[in-house]
Amino acid sequence: xxxxxxxxxxxxxxxxxxGVIAFGYQLTFATSKTLNFGQGxxxxxxxxxxxxxxxxxxxxxxxxxxxxxxMLPVVLAFGLLQGAVVEFLGVRQAIRTKSEAGWIMATIALxxxxxxxxxxxxxxxxxxxxxxxxxxxxxxxxxxxxPMEIAIVLGAVALMIAVEIFNRRSIYGKAVVATANDRDAAxxxxxxxxxxxxxxxxxxxxxxxxxxxLVAPITLTGATMGAVLGLKAFAVAIIGGLSSGxxxxxxxxxxxxxxxxxxxxxSTGYKDVPGLVLLLLVLTFKPSGLFGSAAIKKx
Amino acid sequence: xxxxxxxxxxxxxxxLTSAAYAADTIKIGLxxxxxxxxxxxxxxxxxxxxxxxxxxxxxxGVLGKQLQLVERDDEAKNEVGVQVAQExxxxxxxxxTLGFINTGVGQAAQRFYQEAxxxxxxxxxxxxxxxxxxxxxxxxxxxRNAANDTIQSAMIAEEAVKRQGFKKPxxxxxxxxxxxxxxxxxxxxxGKMDIKTVANEKFNIGDxxxxxxxxxxxxxxADVILTYAIGPELAQIANAMAKLGWKVxxxxxxxxxxxxxxxxxxxxxxxxxxxxxxxxxxxxPKRKDFIEAYHKAYGGDRMPSPVSAAxxxxxxxxxxxxxxxxxxxxxxxxxxxxxxxxxKVEGVVTVYDHPFTAKDHEAISSNIPVFGLVKxxxxxxxxxxxxxxxxxxxxxxxx
Numbered sequence: 001x002x003x004x005x006x007x008x009x010x011x012x013x014x015x016x017x018x019g020v021i022a023f024g025y026q027l028t029f030a031t032s033k034t035l036n037f038g039q040g041x042x043x044x045x046x047x048x049x050x051x052x053x054x055x056x057x058x059x060x061x062x063x064x065x066x067x068x069x070x071m072l073p074v075v076l077a078f079g080l081l082q083g084a085v086v087e088f089l090g091v092r093q094a095i096r097t098k099s100e101a102g103w104i105m106a107t108i109a110l111x112x113x114x115x116x117x118x119x120x121x122x123x124x125x126x127x128x129x130x131x132x133x134x135x136x137x138x139x140x141x142x143x144x145x146x147p148m149e150i151a152i153v154l155g156a157v158a159l160m161i162a163v164e165i166f167n168r169r170s171i172y173g174k175a176v177v178a179t180a181n182d183r184d185a186a187x188x189x190x191x192x193x194x195x196x197x198x199x200x201x202x203x204x205x206x207x208x209x210x211x212x213x214l215v216a217p218i219t220l221t222g223a224t225m226g227a228v229l230g231l232k233a234f235a236v237a238i239i240g241g242l243s244s245g246x247x248x249x250x251x252x253x254x255x256x257x258x259x260x261x262x263x264x265x266x267s268t269g270y271k272d273v274p275g276l277v278l279l280l281l282v283l284t285f286k287p288s289g290l291f292g293s294a295a296i297k298k299x
Numbered sequence: 300x301x302x303x304x305x306x307x308x309x310x311x312x313x314x315l316t317s318a319a320y321a322a323d324t325i326k327i328g329l330x331x332x333x334x335x336x337x338x339x340x341x342x343x344x345x346x347x348x349x350x351x352x353x354x355x356x357x358x359x360g361v362l363g364k365q366l367q368l369v370e371r372d373d374e375a376k377n378e379v380g381v382q383v384a385q386e387x388x389x390x391x392x393x394x395x396t397l398g399f400i401n402t403g404v405g406q407a408a409q410r411f412y413q414e415a416x417x418x419x420x421x422x423x424x425x426x427x428x429x430x431x432x433x434x435x436x437x438x439x440x441x442x443r444n445a446a447n448d449t450i451q452s453a454m455i456a457e458e459a460v461k462r463q464g465f466k467k468p469x470x471x472x473x474x475x476x477x478x479x480x481x482x483x484x485x486x487x488x489x490g491k492m493d494i495k496t497v498a499n500e501k502f503n504i505g506d507x508x509x510x511x512x513x514x515x516x517x518x519x520x521a522d523v524i525l526t527y528a529i530g531p532e533l534a535q536i537a538n539a540m541a542k543l544g545w546k547v548x549x550x551x552x553x554x555x556x557x558x559x560x561x562x563x564x565x566x567x568x569x570x571x572x573x574x575x576x577x578x579x580x581x582x583x584p585k586r587k588d589f590i591e592a593y594h595k596a597y598g599g600d601r602m603p604s605p606v607s608a609a610x611x612x613x614x615x616x617x618x619x620x621x622x623x624x625x626x627x628x629x630x631x632x633x634x635x636x637x638x639x640x641x642x643k644v645e646g647v648v649t650v651y652d653h654p655f656t657a658k659d660h661e662a663i664s665s666n667i668p669v670f671g672l673v674k675x676x677x678x679x680x681x682x683x684x685x686x687x688x689x690x691x692x693x694x695x696x697x698x
Binding site for chain 2: 003006010013014017119124125126136137144145146215220224225227228229259261263264268271272
């Protein structure tokens with residue numbers, strides 16, 4: 001087994017999870033210049049709703065794999081709904097009044113409410129999520145990897161490609177892109193930009209909920225699972241750039257891999273440091289992110 | 300009119316009886332995490348205490364009064380533990396408090412009992428400092444009947460190096476107080492045997508990936524993994540080892556017996572070893588009765604945390620023995636009685652014969668715990684010869 005390759009592969013898996021969550025940040029930022037700071041909680045709710053659904057389906061004597069596939073549409077629909085609720089309750093008002101910080105407080109507050117809600121419904125214990133794939137690791141070349149970890153990478157890429165194709169090809173997607181390019185002009189062209197923003201929030205939470213059920217089988221599910229992931233994904237979004245889809249993937253990979261390499265070659269106590277140092281460097285020298293286009297704010 | 304008078308009379312009489320009832324009970328506080336990551340320990344401890352209190356009340360109570368438990372969930376959070384302590388002391392006016400699973404919570408909350416001169420019987424938390432928080436104080440109101448981390452880390456080092464002959468241990472500990480203080484104790488215990496760790500790694504609560512930590516231990520040539528962490532992360536370690544196709548024994552603090560480790564690591568956790576004051580096996584008549592009574596009261600066939608249940612049960616009997624001897628519910632008198640207990644208390648873990656002195660507030664000595672082993676979802680004795688025959692009952696040597 002090759003140590004370096006193993007570390008990089010494990011880093012890629014974690015990085016892709018960060019990437020999908022950060023992708024959600026990027027979706028809402030593009031259309032409305034706002035973010036859902038409760039993205040980690042959207043992930044957690046998705047995972048817990050998925051857990052209840054999959055356990056129900058397994059209770060109907062379905063296999064874990066079939067149950068997992070059937071559970072996915074439920075979780076994606078739940079994610080869409082949850083995102084729309086966040087936008088409606090927390091963001092719409094702030095955008096309407098052109099409040100600079102209202103949406104920050106509102107989305108953080110909603111995140112806390114969702115966490116408390118989850119604690120009351122599912123309890124505070126970490127719960128085991130049934131794995132749809134065999135848990136024994138495969139030996140592929142110099143590395144060992146669990147089948148679920150491969151599924152995470154493939155699933156994350158598939159989701160991001162699907163959303164990108166939707167945005168570029170469908171008429172609804174084009175409305176999203178138009179709103180992202182110039183909200184006022186899009187509005188003048190007859191696009192209901194308010195609806196587009198709601199939709200981007202729905203998509204954003206859907207991505208997070210999907211990330212939740214992807215990561216759940218290799219870790220544990222619980223009300224606190226989203227906090228760390230949401231924060232790391234935020235760092236990824238800053239590093240990669242909030243206006244670039246490629247950026248969040250590359251940002252996620254950079255953070256995931258650097259964590260593992262630092263943990264191994266320097267010290268596991270400093271695992272989180274290089275990502276944060278990179279974050280500071282990016283903010284200092286290229287505030288729009290490694291792949292972001294420079295933002296000019298007209299006052 | 301008549302009817303409303305009757306209603307009033309009934310109301311008044313129930314109010315009177317409940318007031319009279321309250322005066323006839325002795326209130327005992329119970330503080331522990333009944334929700335959250337350490338709830339399996341908290342709930343087992345609470346169930347153990349409740350079982351003992353029910354038995355005691357059935358047998359006539361203490362000083363002619365019934366015991367009344369006032370349970371509060373400290374959520375394993377220091378600040379909540381402090382609130383609970385203040386409520387139990389000032390509002391509920393408890394005579395003594397049993398409990399504490401988390402060292403941090405105990406450290407923050409016990410100060411208030413010390414100031415109020417109300418005894419605490421710490422029945423699960425293991426941080427070495429807990430019974431020695433105020434070395435300069437005239438009196439110490441904190442007692443413990445759990446195996447502290449100094450005892451546990453020495454046992455882990457002894458088991459790994461002396462008994463099983465491992466030479467290259469790697470320590471994996473979480474970044475909390477529990478993990479880091481335990482890691483320090485372990486390193487010292489190993490140092491005394493001239494053994495150096497080949498890797499010494501940490502991780503945060505909630506980390507999803509342990510590849511770097513486990514890989515480092517593997518590449519350093521570790522022949523055993525020593526752990527100081529709690530259930531979910533311990534399971535991540537076992538799972539990461541399985542993923543990397545590497546299997547060396549895991550020996551660690553008693554948290555390896557947590558249900559969250561055993562259940563989430565599944566087959567990967569089999570073979571993990573940890574010090575235990577009590578293993579769910581009917582090795583003495585007292586233990587047999589306890590196990591049967593527990594499952595009769597709470598169902599199931601496996602206690603979520605047998606150690607916590609047994610220590611909780613024993614802590615209630617120790618307290619009652621002290622109240623009986625003091626013939627009073629005054630905090631200071633109970634403390635004095637605990638420090639000089641005349642009656643032998645036959646508990647589940649051991650027989651407590653003068654368990655405490657004014658200087659020594661630890662009822663569990665290093666000869667009492669034995670090693671448990673995870674096997675097929677349960678904890679069984681790791682070395683059956685350690686608990687065979689008259690070795691089943693281990694008693695603290697007289698000081």
